[in-house]
Amino acid sequence: MPTMMKAAIFVEPGRIEIDDKPIPEIGPNDALMRVTTTTICGTDIHILKGEYPVERGLTIGHEPVGVIEKLGANVKGYQEGQRVIAGAICPSFTSYACQDNCCSQDGGHHSHGYKPMGGWRFGNTIDGAQAEYLLVPDAQANLSPVPDGLTDEQVLMCPDIMSTGFAGAEAAGIKIGDTVVVFAQGPIGLCATAGARLRGAGMIIAVDGVDERLAMAKQMGADVTLDFRKVDVVEEILKLTGGRGVDSAIEALGLQQTFESALRVLKPGGTLSSLGVYSQDLTIPLGAFCAGLGDHKIITSLCPGGKERMRRLMSIIAAGRLDLGPMVTHRYALENIVEAYDLFSHQRDGVLKVALEVS
Secondary structure, rough: OOOOOEEEEEEOOOOOHHHHHHHOOOOOOOEEEEEEEEEEEHHHHHHHEEEEEEOOOOOOOOOOOEEEEEEEEOOOOOOOOEEEEEOOOOOOOOOOOOOOOOOHHHHOOOOOEEEEOOOOEEEEEOOOEOOOEEOOOOOHHHEOOOOOOOOOOHOOOHHHHHHHHHHHHHHHOOOOOOEEEOOOOHHHHHHHHHHHHHHOOOOOEEEEEHHHHHHHHHHHHEEEEOOOOOOHHHHHHHHOOOOOOOEEEEEEEOHHHHHHHHHHHHHEEEEEEEEOOOOOOOOOOOOOOHHOOOOOOEEEOOOOOHHHHHHHHHHHHHHOOOOHHEEEEEEEEEEHHHHHHHHHHHHOOOOOEEEEEEO
16 A cells, blocks of 8 residues: 555645645544545635635545545444545544534533534544545544445535535424525535425525526525525515515525525524624624514534434435435546636636545
């Protein structure tokens, strides 16, 4: 086995490049995955731009599909050569936070066990998935076998955007027959739209300003699409609901404008489910907030991880309930990742998701 591998590393704001790094040495609770396919996430673009700080030299990426190359001595029930995925969030499942059902905020084994976003380790606090090999920590809890018959691209969305988008729909508390709006139809917003349909929403409204994304939203289950370039979205949604407002609004971009619009269209007692990654302070408009007396719920979510979450997501795909394959619009080899980042960060050529073929 070789000792070195190719990896996409963070050099400085504005620069992620391919370089050689040692193949990770695993401990008894880890696994080494040979990555076959991965992708680029919007969060990686925040890292590229310097909007989210990580250490220089860190391997980026958190959406791995691959094959088990090597297992730690304590990892049971898996086989080398087995096809697997691991969630973008890979908690230990042993901390206080995990045992309090807050696995994405896993702070490890210090005195209180909580750390904001602590479960997000790949490409954040440890080397990530945009590489030929990936160390998966706490592998017993985080490796999930890929069902026979499913391709890499069919399960590529499970580690992050499918889990995150569905978490937005779950946190929104959608009931059968609810009216739901999803602001922004990027990859996560599209998965939130799909999740709202699977949760039984009666009317799903999708908002975006890109024709291709609005068309994809229809494929994912949207009943109504609104182009914010052409209509006053708040006015249109209130019209569609007879002035009542929506039961749930899902914000999937991370901007003041979309957050505020989500609050303005929410019925009294409704839920604003926020998935966006915000890079500036938010202001809550007094009127839309009903002076704090509107019985609104505002809830944020970070992608749930772990092998059971991944198993459930892959079971939906295996059963034919959802096909996320059309979201892969471009394909690149790992060695051409700089070109892929340039395309994705500038949102050219109708890009939704890029499949990075590693091996």
